[in-house]
Amino acid sequence: MRYPVLISAALLAPAMATADTPTLTVYTYDSFVSDWGPGPAVREAFEAICDCRLEMVGTGDGAALLARLQLEGARSPADVVLGLDTNLTARAAESGLFAPHGIAAEFDLPVAWEDDLFLPFDWGYFAFVHDRERLPEPPGSFAELIDSDLSIAIQDPRSSTPGLGLLMWIKAAHGDDAPAIWEGLAPRVLTVTRGWSESYGLFTSGEVDMVLSYTTSPAYHLIAEGDASKAAAEFSEGHYMQVEVAGILESSDQQDLAREFLEFMLSDAFQEIIPTTNWMYPAVLPEDGLPDGFDTLMVPERALLFSADEAAAQRDAALAEWLAALSR
Template identity: 30%
Template sequence: MLKQFLPTSLLAVLLVVLTVAACAPATTPPGTSGPAPRTLTIMTHDSFAASEAIIKQFEAANNATVKILKANDAGSALNQAILSKGNPLADVFFGVDNTFLSRALNSGIFEPYPSPLLADIPADLQLDPEFRLLPVDFGFVCLNYDKQWFADKQIPAPQTLEDLVKPAYKGLLVVENPATSSPGLAFLLASIAHFGPDSYLAWWQGLRANDVLVSDGWEDAYYTQFSGSSGKGPRPLVVSYATSPAAEVYFSEGALTTPLTGNILPAGASFRQIEFAGILKGTPNRDLAAKWIDFMLSPAFQEDIPLQMFVYPANRTARLPDLFQQFALLPETPASLPAETISQQREAWLDAWTTAVLR
């Protein structure tokens, strides 16, 4: 044994050195640059998109790995987040819009974070004074029309919601079911804002008499029933987005220099959807989650949004791509309803709509 061959004093010194060495923290192995990255999980809807370069920019700056957890549509994703309250499935949630805002806030699953980047976000987009949900982007649900169809038939495209119940437009419109579709719900809310809660059903009954077609979702309405360049169906009017013409040109990969689809943006009839992000209570990565919120509101991420998700950036300093400036004009007077009113009346409105239009 080592003790047999060492003087007592030297043995004591050696034992102290060995003890100190054993207690010292492990050094970073050669060839590594520091601690392992932390994983930040973002729970969102299936339509979320961001460029790989932007995600990597955040990861490199924060020694993090970003995991995107897609959980069906926004409503389903929010339901999952609420059911996992106290033991969150993610660190951050993105995709609550103003049609579900009150429900999300009342669930108590978000914690406040007044990001300094809010200074660059217009006040009318900031709907939560406690900063639990912060606005990231916005878009407009409106009517799209097939320019060529109307030109060939020598019929003027409708200019107002009131026009849609006229005989000239019988059998031309396809809408989405508001009970199963986000744009469908937004269009229903636009009609309520435009006509009022006491008169909107009469207008919908007029649409039913004028042979409106109701699809379960946007993809079927736009790609199957609509007659525009992206669709194959017989109907030249569809409920879609103000950015759809820009998307049409973008995804044509050079085949189109101008869209074949146009927007109809009557005053007070294009509903503005605002999407929010928030930090989920119980996250073990609170500091990193706050940095992600700041990143989503920063110009770098905001300028990536338009050609990834085809909505408008919330940050007023973010530059819009030329495609948006040419073909995704903003409606001058959008429709709007208070988030609290939507929360209180949504189910009753949906039930009344279903009875009036589908039964």
């Protein structure tokens, strides 16, 4: 039987470490803690300076993360939550689980940032990614995409954060015309997937011409694979942003250490890890700037972003419009 062995090992490990060093528990989304995400490097860098143990627990994606916190409530063992985005922060703030961070910082974001509870650690633009060889002249706006005969894969806003991002993008860019845009887009949508991975898989296997992803996605193919063929299409109405944030839980008994972690999060040691592991822009540009290859990325002329309250207010109506247009 392997189980008793596994379980007792799991029980013993923290006991040995907590003899005198404190442990900071950070809840985040699953891909952050994966062997290929920022997690391992972040832990090493923070443990080198904090005289503590950093324990990172990954749960699904941002929305699943918040749901888990809400389930756990004030009894949550988490000290810090890292990985919510601005579509979730209103609900997170409303839960009353978060404490003010009390940190003043300068950010390299295209928009001003002002929030007592949450600090951004990275950000990106949503965009439709395509292959330059297969599609040399991509559409330059939603209108052009509607008029094309291209097929796209998007994600379901009910189960995916980028999927919800597209809802907000179209709402922010087209306001009351959003239903008409969705109706026009419906024939272009080959399919809607549960998560980003499935959509992106459809794109890389050539099943669709374009996929809803990020402007930073081509950087992975360029830097990790030496493949310059992927690109993000610039849309003239501007691109909606995803800003990923972290916050301290009020119930944490490690408030000082949690604050130390958030300060570390905004330092070069953390921010340098982000671009080539999370494939997003760092919230505070490190001294050495961005890695080679990021300069080739498309940078939208206009950045779109609802405030957390606006996003929360728009959400249900936007989902209803989306459902109505695509259910036909």
